[in-house]
Amino acid sequence: MTRIYDDPAEFADDQLAGFLDLYADRVRGVHGGVVAHRGDEPQVAVVIGGGSGHYPAFCGTVGPGMAHGAVVGNIFTSPSAAQAYSVGRAADQGRGVIFSFGNYAGDVINFGIAAERLRADGIDARIVVVTDDIASAAEEERRRGIAGDFTVFKVMGAAAARGHDIDEVERLGRAANAATRTLGVAFSGCTMPGEDEPLFTVPDGHLGLGLGIHGEPGIRDVPMLPARELADLLVDDLLKAAPAGAPGRIGTILNGLGTTKYEELFLLWGHVARRLRDAGHEIVDPEVGELVTSLDMGGCSLTLMWLDDELDPLWRADAYTPAYRKASAPLAALRAPSGDELAGAEAVVTAPEAGEAARRLAGTVRDALAAVESTIREHENELGRIDAVAGDGDHGRGMLKGITAATARIADLGPEVGGGWLLQQAGQAWAERAGGTSGVLWGAALEAFGRHLGDTAESYPAGVVAAGVREFASTIEQLGGAQPGDKTLLDALLPFTDELERRVAAGEELAPAWSAAGQSATTGARDTAELRPRIGRARPLAEKSVGTPDAGATSMALIVTAVGRVLEGT
Amino acid sequence: MTRIYDDPAEFADDQLAGFLDLYADRVRGVHGGVVAHRGDEPQVAVVIGGGSGHYPAFCGTVGPGMAHGAVVGNIFTSPSAAQAYSVGRAADQGRGVIFSFGNYAGDVINFGIAAERLRADGIDARIVVVTDDIASAAEEERRRGIAGDFTVFKVMGAAAARGHDIDEVERLGRAANAATRTLGVAFSGCTMPGEDEPLFTVPDGHLGLGLGIHGEPGIRDVPMLPARELADLLVDDLLKAAPAGAPGRIGTILNGLGTTKYEELFLLWGHVARRLRDAGHEIVDPEVGELVTSLDMGGCSLTLMWLDDELDPLWRADAYTPAYRKASAPLAALRAPSGDELAGAEAVVTAPEAGEAARRLAGTVRDALAAVESTIREHENELGRIDAVAGDGDHGRGMLKGITAATARIADLGPEVGGGWLLQQAGQAWAERAGGTSGVLWGAALEAFGRHLGDTAESYPAGVVAAGVREFASTIEQLGGAQPGDKTLLDALLPFTDELERRVAAGEELAPAWSAAGQSATTGARDTAELRPRIGRARPLAEKSVGTPDAGATSMALIVTAVGRVLEGT
Missing domain, CATH: 3.40.50.10440 (Dihydroxyacetone kinase; domain 1)
Known part of the structure; x- marks a missing residue:
C-alpha cells in the first residue's frame, strides 16, 4: 500500500x-x-x-x-x-x-x-x-x-x-x-x-x-x-x-x-x-x-x-x-582470492597429538558428558516446565539437543584424542546444534574449558581444572553480558566456581572439592526463584517469573552435580 | 508477502x-x-x-x-x-x-x-x-x-x-x-x-x-x-x-x-x-x-x-x-546545463507578426470556436449518454473542457494575432486541459491546422483551407493509429475531408463546399452505429456498442456542421 x-x-x-x-x-x-x-x-x-x-x-x-x-x-x-x-x-x-x-x-x-x-x-x-x-x-x-x-x-x-x-x-x-x-x-x-x-x-x-x-x-x-x-x-x-x-x-x-x-x-x-x-x-x-x-x-x-x-x-x-x-x-582492479588464501577457512582442523595425561583425561571427559546427557534427558520435561513460566518452554529440549550433539561428535573421535580437544569439539557441536542463547554459551564455554586444559600437559592437577572452570564461567559472563543476580545460569555457576577455587586453593582434592562446590550451585539455582530477570524479558514476564527458579541455573546445578558423581567414581 | x-x-x-x-x-x-x-x-x-x-x-x-x-x-x-x-x-x-x-x-x-x-x-x-x-x-x-x-x-x-x-x-x-x-x-x-x-x-x-x-x-x-x-x-x-x-x-x-x-x-x-x-x-x-x-x-x-x-x-x-x-x-566530468541552454524549453513563445489576411482569418477562427463551444455545451449530456453505452461516459465532459480551455486561451490574445497562431494556441490549450485520447488528438489536429495556415499568407483561398483540413485529419490518423471503419471520429472526419477536397478542387466556394461536406460527416457519424470498434475496447464492450453511434464521430459531425454555419454567415 x-x-x-x-x-x-x-x-x-x-x-x-x-x-x-x-x-x-x-x-x-x-x-x-x-x-x-x-x-x-x-x-x-x-x-x-x-x-x-x-x-x-x-x-x-x-x-x-x-x-x-x-x-x-x-x-x-x-x-x-x-x-x-x-x-x-x-x-x-x-x-x-x-x-x-x-x-x-x-x-x-x-x-x-x-x-x-x-x-x-x-x-x-x-x-x-x-x-x-x-x-x-x-x-x-x-x-x-x-x-x-x-x-x-x-x-x-x-x-x-x-x-x-x-x-x-x-x-x-x-x-x-x-x-x-x-x-x-x-x-x-x-x-x-x-x-x-x-x-x-x-x-x-x-x-x-x-x-x-x-x-x-x-x-x-x-x-x-x-x-x-x-x-x-x-x-x-x-x-x-x-x-x-x-x-x-x-x-x-x-x-x-x-x-x-x-x-x-x-x-x-x-x-x-x-x-x-x-x-x-x-x-x-x-x-x-x-x-x-x-x-x-x-x-x-x-x-x-x-x-x-x-x-x-x-x-x-x-x-x-x-x-x-x-x-x-573497480572490478578490473580485483582478483578472486586464491585457493591458498581461502584454504584456512574451510580446512578440516585435525586433533593435536595428545600426551598420556590428556588421553587419561579424555576418559573422564567422555564419562562426564555421558552423565550430563543422561541427567538432562531425565530432567528434560521438568526444565521445560520451569522455563515455560516466563519463557518459551524449550530449555530442556535445547539442552538435550546440545549435549546429544556433543556426545555424538566425540563418539566419532578415537582413543588417541586428548580430553582438551574432546571438550573443544563437544562445545562446537553443542553450539551449532542446540541453537538459542544458552546453546551458544554452553558451547563456547566448553570450548574455552577445553582450550585451557589443552592436550600437552604432563598432568591435570586440581588447580588446572579449577582454572579451566573459571575460563568456562568467564566465557559465559563475557559473551552473555549478564551480571550475578540477573536470574541466569550465572547464579548457579559463579557460586560453584568460587567455592571450587577456594577449596582447591586450600589444598582439597578435586573430587570432594567439586562435589562440595556443587552444593553451592544447587543452592544458588534454588535461590533464583526470588529474583527478577534484568535482561531479555519484558516486565510482565519478569514479574511472572518470581517464585520459579531460573531454568538455566537449574540445569547448571544438575550438570555440575552429575559431573561431581563421575569425579568421585574415578 | x-x-x-x-x-x-x-x-x-x-x-x-x-x-x-x-x-x-x-x-x-x-x-x-x-x-x-x-x-x-x-x-x-x-x-x-x-x-x-x-x-x-x-x-x-x-x-x-x-x-x-x-x-x-x-x-x-x-x-x-x-x-x-x-x-x-x-x-x-x-x-x-x-x-x-x-x-x-x-x-x-x-x-x-x-x-x-x-x-x-x-x-x-x-x-x-x-x-x-x-x-x-x-x-x-x-x-x-x-x-x-x-x-x-x-x-x-x-x-x-x-x-x-x-x-x-x-x-x-x-x-x-x-x-x-x-x-x-x-x-x-x-x-x-x-x-x-x-x-x-x-x-x-x-x-x-x-x-x-x-x-x-x-x-x-x-x-x-x-x-x-x-x-x-x-x-x-x-x-x-x-x-x-x-x-x-x-x-x-x-x-x-x-x-x-x-x-x-x-x-x-x-x-x-x-x-x-x-x-x-x-x-x-x-x-x-x-x-x-x-x-x-x-x-x-x-x-x-x-x-x-x-x-x-x-x-x-x-x-x-x-x-x-x-x-x-562520472559526475565531476559533467556540468549543469546553462540558463541559455535551457531557455528554449521554458521561454514564452510569442506570436509571429500576422499579415492582413491572417488577422481577418482570426475573426473567423474566433467565431468558429465560439460556435463549437456553444454546440458542445448544448450536446454535452447527449454525447455523454452515447459514450456511456460502451465507454466511461465522459466524452461530452471532456470535449467541453477542451473547447472551453481553447476559447479561454485565445480570449487572452489581442487583435494583432493571426488566425493560424490562434488555432495553434487553441489546440495546445485543448490538449493540456481536456485529457484523454480524444483531447490530445483534437488539440494536436487543431495545432497542425493552424501551422498549415500560418500567418503570413496574402490570402486564404478555399484550397489552402481544405489542405489545412487534410492536415487536421492526417494528424489524427497518424497519432491515433485508427483506420476508417474502426468506429472512431475518423468515420465522420474522413468523409467530410474527402468531400470538401473534391468540391473545392472542382472550384466550389469554401462556405457551400464545407456545408455540403458536413452532410457527409453527419451521415458517416450516423453509420458508425453499425460498426464494432477494432481498437481500445474489450470484446463484450465492442458487442454492446453495436446499434449506438460513436461519440467521437458524433461530436465531430456536430462541430463541422456548426463551423459550416459560421462560414455561411461570414
Whole structure:
C-alpha cells in the first residue's frame, strides 16, 4: 500500500521535488521532467518517459551512459505533449532528440505531438517505441513496453555516449527493441496514493501470467508455482518467442515489480540462470533488481535481449545514473582470492597429538558428558516446565539437543584424542546444534574449558581444572553480558566456581572439592526463584517469573552435580 | 508477502546461491557467507553480517570501499560462530579482521566466539557493534543496530581501503557508531517464506514508531501522519538525540524497509531535507533507498551521522558493491546545463507578426470556436449518454473542457494575432486541459491546422483551407493509429475531408463546399452505429456498442456542421 504522501493529487509532483533535491548534483528540473547535467562533447539526446509510479523508470535512469532527460507524467498516466516537448527542448544539445517510451496509446500520441513541435522548431526529433511484452499481443509491433524499456534505453544511451549521430542511435535503439522480449507475472496488485483498495487484484494463491504493469489483462491466472517451475515457465516462453536467427549471447534483466524482494529475485535467478545455460545460452551482464516497477505491486518479469556484436558492447558499457550504476574499472582492479588464501577457512582442523595425561583425561571427559546427557534427558520435561513460566518452554529440549550433539561428535573421535580437544569439539557441536542463547554459551564455554586444559600437559592437577572452570564461567559472563543476580545460569555457576577455587586453593582434592562446590550451585539455582530477570524479558514476564527458579541455573546445578558423581567414581 | 521460494527451510541458502551466481565476477562463496575479490595491497578485513532477509544488508554491500566479507545467517537469525569464523578466516588478508554487526544478543555472542577462535589462530580480530536505534534504549550502548549499520560499515570500509591499520579502522568504526542515530517507523509487518500470516502487524491506519526490524516493540503506535508531519517527527526526535557537541554536517540515509517505495521515500525526503536545513544542518551525500530491509515490511527509517573532519571524507568516498555504488569521477566530468541552454524549453513563445489576411482569418477562427463551444455545451449530456453505452461516459465532459480551455486561451490574445497562431494556441490549450485520447488528438489536429495556415499568407483561398483540413485529419490518423471503419471520429472526419477536397478542387466556394461536406460527416457519424470498434475496447464492450453511434464521430459531425454555419454567415 502507498502510505507516504501529503495531498494524493500532488503525489507525482511532490515526489519529483524530493528526487530533484536529492540528486541536485547531477540533474536539473525543467517543466515536465528532468534533464541530466552534460559533458563538453554534445550528444544526441535520448529522452525517455511515461507515467510516474515506475521508479527507477524513468527519471532514475537519467545520467552518463543512459538517458539525457526524462518526462515525468502523473501516476500511471502519460505525460502531456507540452511536458515532453519542454523536456525534449531542454535536453537537446544540438544533435537532435530521440523520444523513447513503452507502447501505450497516450504516450504514443503525446510524444508524437512533442516530436512534431520540436521539428517545427528545427530540432531533429525521432521516436523509438518499446514493444517487448510478449504476453500483450502476438504481433510484435502491437506489444506493450515493460521492463524491456530498460534494455532499449541502455543501448541508445551508450550509443549516444559514444558520439554516434541521431540516425545511428535511432537504428541501434530499434535493433535493441527488435532483440528484446519480456514476460512478467504478478502476485498482487498495487494501491494508488490516497486509495485504500488496490487498483486491481490477483486471486489469492495465484499468479497473473503476463498481467500488465497497470493491471492490463494478461494471458491467464495460474496457481502459484515453486520458484524452479516459475523460472522454467518464464524462460521457456521467452525462448519460444526468440527473434529469428537469435545468437547465443543474452543480456538479462530479472526485474522486481515493487514488493517482491531481492532475496526472492536472487533465489529465482539461480533457477533462471541454470535454465538459460542448459539451453545453451551465454548470459551477459545480468541485472537482478528493481528497474521498472509499479508502485507496491507484487511480481517480477524476465527480460532477454539477444546480443549481436553491435548490441553486446552497448549493453556492457558503463553508466552512472541515480538508480543504475555500472563501472568496469573497480572490478578490473580485483582478483578472486586464491585457493591458498581461502584454504584456512574451510580446512578440516585435525586433533593435536595428545600426551598420556590428556588421553587419561579424555576418559573422564567422555564419562562426564555421558552423565550430563543422561541427567538432562531425565530432567528434560521438568526444565521445560520451569522455563515455560516466563519463557518459551524449550530449555530442556535445547539442552538435550546440545549435549546429544556433543556426545555424538566425540563418539566419532578415537582413543588417541586428548580430553582438551574432546571438550573443544563437544562445545562446537553443542553450539551449532542446540541453537538459542544458552546453546551458544554452553558451547563456547566448553570450548574455552577445553582450550585451557589443552592436550600437552604432563598432568591435570586440581588447580588446572579449577582454572579451566573459571575460563568456562568467564566465557559465559563475557559473551552473555549478564551480571550475578540477573536470574541466569550465572547464579548457579559463579557460586560453584568460587567455592571450587577456594577449596582447591586450600589444598582439597578435586573430587570432594567439586562435589562440595556443587552444593553451592544447587543452592544458588534454588535461590533464583526470588529474583527478577534484568535482561531479555519484558516486565510482565519478569514479574511472572518470581517464585520459579531460573531454568538455566537449574540445569547448571544438575550438570555440575552429575559431573561431581563421575569425579568421585574415578 | 514472500512468494518466491522452493523449500522455505532452504530459503536463505537458496537465495545466497542465486546471489553468488549473479555476482560471480566480484564475490566468492565460502562456508558461512561470501568474501569479496581483493586488490594487490592487503587491507584490514571488515567482515559484516547478521541474519538474511535484510538485503542489501549484508552481502549486498561487500566490495571495494565497503566490506571484505559478509556472514549470512538464516532469515532474521544470527549466523553461527562457525560461520563467522569461516568467513573471517577467508576474508583475512594478513592485516586482521574486524567483525561489525548490529547489537543483537545472538550476533554479539556468535561473532564474539568467532573472534576468539580467530585470535586462537593468531589472527588479530576486533569487534565493532552498531547501536544506532534511539527507540530501543536510552543508554547508547544498549541500543539495537538498524540502518546505522550502513554508515559504520561505510566508514570502516573506506578506512580499510585507504590502507589504515586495524587499530585505526576499529577506532574510526567506533567513532562512526558514536556519531550515528536512527529512528524508524513501520506501517506493516513482514511475512516469512512459506508463512501465510505476517510475523507481526501494525494496527490499520497507524504507524509503529521505533518498531524494530524484526517486530521488536517500539515507542508507541500513532495514527498515520501526512508526509510532512512524519518527516518532522523523525528529524526532531533524532536532533534531540544528537551526540554532544555535534557539528553541522550530516551524512544521511532515508531507508526503505521493503515495501515502501522509492517515490514515497523521495516525497518524504523533500520534507526531511527542508527540516534539516531549517535547523541549520548541511546535508552531505544523502542516500535515499533500500539499504537495510526486513523482507516485505512496510516502513522507513532516517539515519543521521554527524560528520567531523575524519568521518566526512570516509562517508563521501567511492565504493562499488552489488547494491551500493558511488563514484565521483562520472559526475565531476559533467556540468549543469546553462540558463541559455535551457531557455528554449521554458521561454514564452510569442506570436509571429500576422499579415492582413491572417488577422481577418482570426475573426473567423474566433467565431468558429465560439460556435463549437456553444454546440458542445448544448450536446454535452447527449454525447455523454452515447459514450456511456460502451465507454466511461465522459466524452461530452471532456470535449467541453477542451473547447472551453481553447476559447479561454485565445480570449487572452489581442487583435494583432493571426488566425493560424490562434488555432495553434487553441489546440495546445485543448490538449493540456481536456485529457484523454480524444483531447490530445483534437488539440494536436487543431495545432497542425493552424501551422498549415500560418500567418503570413496574402490570402486564404478555399484550397489552402481544405489542405489545412487534410492536415487536421492526417494528424489524427497518424497519432491515433485508427483506420476508417474502426468506429472512431475518423468515420465522420474522413468523409467530410474527402468531400470538401473534391468540391473545392472542382472550384466550389469554401462556405457551400464545407456545408455540403458536413452532410457527409453527419451521415458517416450516423453509420458508425453499425460498426464494432477494432481498437481500445474489450470484446463484450465492442458487442454492446453495436446499434449506438460513436461519440467521437458524433461530436465531430456536430462541430463541422456548426463551423459550416459560421462560414455561411461570414
